[in-house]
Amino acid sequence: MxxxxxxxxxxxxxxxxxxxxxxxxxxxxxxxxxxxxxxxxxxxxxxxxxxxxxxxxxxxxxxxxxxxxxxxxxxxxxxxxxxxxxxxxxxxxxxxxxxxxxxxxxxxxxxxxxxxxxxxxxxxxxxxxxxxxxxxxxxxxxxxxxxxxLHYARTGQPHVTWKYAATLDGRSAAADGTSKWISSAESRAEVHRVRRQVDAIVAGLGTVLADDPQLTARTPEGVLADRQPLRVVVGEGDLPAGARVLDDSAETLHLRTRDVDEVLAALAGRGVVDVLLEGGPRLAGAFLAAGRVHRVLAYLAPTLLGAGPAALADAGITTIADALRLVVEDVTTSGGDVRISAVPAAPPGSR
Amino acid sequence: MxxxxxxxxxxxxxxxxxxxxxxxxxxxxxxxxxxxxxxxxxxxxxxxxxxxxxxxxxxxxxxxxxxxxxxxxxxxxxxxxxxxxxxxxxxxxxxxxxxxxxxxxxxxxxxxxxxxxxxxxxxxxxxxxxxxxxxxxxxxxxxxxxxxxLHYARTGQPHVTWKYAATLDGRSAAADGTSKWISSAESRAEVHRVRRQVDAIVAGLGTVLADDPQLTARTPEGVLADRQPLRVVVGEGDLPAGARVLDDSAETLHLRTRDVDEVLAALAGRGVVDVLLEGGPRLAGAFLAAGRVHRVLAYLAPTLLGAGPAALADAGITTIADALRLVVEDVTTSGGDVRISAVPAAPPGSR
Missing domain, CATH: 3.40.140.10 (Cytidine Deaminase, domain 2)
Structure with missing residues (x-):
């Protein structure tokens, strides 16, 4: 043999x-x-x-x-x-x-x-x-x-991957709000493949109001994938009637809360195991502060802006000793971008 | 053969x-x-x-x-x-x-x-x-x-490497200003080896006033290396008499200007070919805006802060179409950090 x-x-x-x-x-x-x-x-x-x-x-x-x-x-x-x-x-x-x-x-x-x-x-x-x-x-x-x-079997909680795209200097958009496209076509196609494989995509109401994303999984040709994750909008305000996230390409759930554990409980109750958290920066901060991010998937574009919104905000950290420490699992390149997969150095919840 | x-x-x-x-x-x-x-x-x-x-x-x-x-x-x-x-x-x-x-x-x-x-x-x-x-x-x-x-032979100008250390979300310090240590011991040792090999280290007066760095090359044991680059402080104000950058471990030049080309002309006049630009964020922004950064060397620590000063500021870019585009030459890991070497996609000056 x-x-x-x-x-x-x-x-x-x-x-x-x-x-x-x-x-x-x-x-x-x-x-x-x-x-x-x-x-x-x-x-x-x-x-x-x-x-x-x-x-x-x-x-x-x-x-x-x-x-x-x-x-x-x-x-x-x-x-x-x-x-x-x-x-x-x-x-x-x-x-x-x-x-x-x-x-x-x-x-x-x-x-x-x-x-x-x-x-x-x-x-x-x-x-x-x-x-x-x-x-x-x-x-x-x-x-x-x-x-x-495996995370769900061990904890009873959905697993959360926070995915973000940013410049090398950590900006998710330019000063005027433009962000199309920070990441490469290859990275965007990969994110669509990831979306197709998860149970739910979660985004904050602020992001939905600002960018009007559709939050669907598409093929490289732009066609809706054969299956779509649940779209979840988190935030207390109303969704505008014409929001793209309300179209009929997939189911959408609007959770009128900012409480991370309420969000996860609602998702667990619907059989959701695998969650892709796609921002914005403050919602990501809330999930990180609550110790409810189990993997970080960063697409860093080889560009610099020097101004514009940060990819992450309000994570409740004010001094370097409290920085959320991760361990890099994997670094690859994706159409010129640097793709980093990392997990918390200490399991969330043990902090 | x-x-x-x-x-x-x-x-x-x-x-x-x-x-x-x-x-x-x-x-x-x-x-x-x-x-x-x-x-x-x-x-x-x-x-x-x-x-x-x-x-x-x-x-x-x-x-x-x-x-x-x-x-x-x-x-x-x-x-x-x-x-x-x-x-x-x-x-x-x-x-x-x-x-x-x-x-x-x-x-x-x-x-x-x-x-x-x-x-x-x-x-x-x-x-x-x-x-x-x-x-x-x-x-x-x-x-x-x-x-x-080779850059110097082709252009008559010193070559500038902008080196920075930041978190995965692009912060060079926490909200309270603490930054010891964002990057790993291995990354810091490598930076000291790089410093030993360059002709000059350039830092902004603001960084010198805020952090009081010594800007020397040291061995992993903390001993001064056998040779030291010229220390260059850029900025119009005065250096405090007790600043560590004025100690006798290396020569120091204080250039009372913020004009990038004046800085480079002064350095070229002293035979400086290889420059390591170490920040702060606004001086790096000025060099980038002037098209005078020829290589970016980023040490990204696998940590998240969600608040605190950005690694780069004031690069004169307000919209995504004007983002400074780089090409990644090399991605490695360094003591847990992700080390990225990148060069401008278009040669500086051609923009």
Whole structure:
């Protein structure tokens, strides 16, 4: 076997799990409050015989979809799943049952299920004589398709990514308010792909009044994507009747509050797990001050302005010792921009 | 020969030029207005027999230093020089003469001399039967040790690098003025290494009054480096007698003007080629507005403040169409910080 010295997994296992991750990416934004999981079944000879991903709530889980595609060829084969298979009866029967009755010889999952109600799947499988391994591509899955859901499973709260675009000197617009376009076409296209994968986009009423954004996910050709996140406007005033955010391209929720935890409770109550916070600066400040930002996604354009509104305001910090410290996970370039993904150095809530 | 498919140069040639680059890095900050050049001589068998770098003005050039070290073993060998050897009589005899009389068979230089007075070295060498090649590690040298001097040779003006440290949201200090430390220890150590290699550090009088910086180059242990750049304070008011910038650790020049071109003319008159502009925000804005920043070196700390002074102010830009556009050359991380090197998208002066 072609063993990868870094992980100890052979190449075909890594390829199978990578395919499962890709399958799960495809269904992000359609499964909440269930996790977007991917599953790939290899037959006994190591050939891909089934690929599946979680269907919308009430529908089959990823394992069942992949096993259906594999049929009898699953017998003696291996299932690669991005999350430990569930062992409980929810709206669907346990996936462990489906795997056992399909006769797979082994199950490899990336991430252990932190949910006490669903966990224990590995033990159930082992008791039935199935070989179980865990941890393959765990980091990719934890930081990727299951990031938001894992947070939700551990805390009961939606996961919030604050996304902003700014100049190298931290401005989100010029002094006269113009901001089209600070970030590159590539960065804007990536943000649309991210929007398509989240459950909700949150913006402040001030931003909606000032910029009249549509808050939709679009393809690079400008066409509405095949699915749209919930649009959420936060603020106590009224939305003007003609606001683009009220058009029929997606559902819109107006929360007449500035209280961050009220916002998150309302979203959790609607099954929202993955939230993209898109500003403005004061709403972002309120979420940060409340310790309710779990990831920062910054698109820094290689431009300088020297004047204009800051990307972030009113985060309740007045002295350097209280600065909100992050850890950079990833730095890449995106059409000339510098894209930084960072997470709080201390988990929010522990501050 | 072990040919590198990317560049067409063999490995030993690349290694020799890399050694010449390292030798030139060692003398940065000591040669202006002459270029900090490095030279390595290989004997006919390909062994390193001499390494040299430009001595302070009036002293021998890199080629002469390396040839002296090589002695008779240079005959039939190859000289690797970071800059095309000069062919003119300045304060020292032409290096082409030294190379020819030493009997080297070949000369490889990284960068062609843009200076019409000194150029033509390659032709002189060829006329004497020396094989000449050019372009090896050209990009490294152009962006590295000869960046400032090449700008100076082409324009007659000092090269200005604006260096700043800021939070991800563009703040150079918190609302109460505290800023120790925004950037990481690694980033601060790197800035001290950069300071040691430049001819002058420029800061605004406001920054000197507010922060009382010493503006020296120090080792990681906090000891004064073996050489110090000229300290330049720009602004019309008086320097307080006890200012640290007036201590005896380095020379200090106080220019009672805010006119950027007056500052640069005064520095050029003192033989300053390589300038590190360290703020504050309004002085940086004035340099940028005048098109006199040739490189931006940003240390972005993974922290957020949401309030406090911006890293850049008053650059004369009011609308997004006039934003100063840069091209990112290089993004790295430095002790957790994101370090970005960028240059103007259009050459300053062409705007």
């Amino acid at each position: 072609d063993v990868d010295p870094s992980g100890g997994w052979d190449r075909s296992s890594r390829a199978a799990m990578a395919l499962a991750v890709a399958a799960s990416e495809d269904v992000r934004g359609t499964t909440s409050p269930n996790p977007p999981v991917g599953c790939v079944v290899l037959d006994a000879a190591g050939e891909v015989v089934g690929v599946g991903a979680t269907q919308p709530p009430g529908g089959p889980h990823a394992e069942v979809m992949a096993l259906r595609a594999a049929g009898e060829r699953a017998r003696g084969g291996t299932a690669f799943v991005t999350l430990e298979p569930c062992a409980h009866h929810g709206r669907t029967p346990p996936c462990t049952e489906a795997l056992i009755s399909a006769g797979v010889a082994a199950v490899v999952h990336a991430v252990v299920d932190p949910n006490p109600r669903a966990a224990g799947g590995a033990d159930v499988l082992r008791a039935a004589g199935v070989r179980v391994e865990s941890g393959l591509l765990a980091r990719e899955v934890e930081r990727g398709p299951l990031r938001a859901w | 072990d040919v590198d498919p990317s560049g067409g140069w063999d490995r030993s040639s690349r290694a020799a030029m890399a050694l010449a680059v390292a030798a030139s890095e060692d003398v940065r900050g000591t040669t202006s207005p002459n270029p900090p050049v490095g030279c390595v001589v290989l004997d006919a068998a390909g062994e390193v027999v001499g390494v040299g770098a430009t001595q302070p003005p009036g002293g021998p050039h890199a080629e002469v230093m390396a040839l002296r070290a090589a002695g008779e073993r240079a005959r039939g060998g190859t000289a690797f020089v970071t800059l095309e050897p000069c062919a003119h009589h300045g304060r020292t005899p032409p290096c082409t003469e030294a190379l020819i009389s030493a009997g080297v068979a070949a000369v490889v230089h990284a960068v062609v001399d843009p200076n019409p007075r000194a150029a033509g070295g390659a032709d002189v060498l060829r006329a004497a039967g020396v094989r000449v090649e050019s372009g090896l590690l050209a990009r490294e040298v152009e962006r590295g040790p000869l960046r400032a001097w």
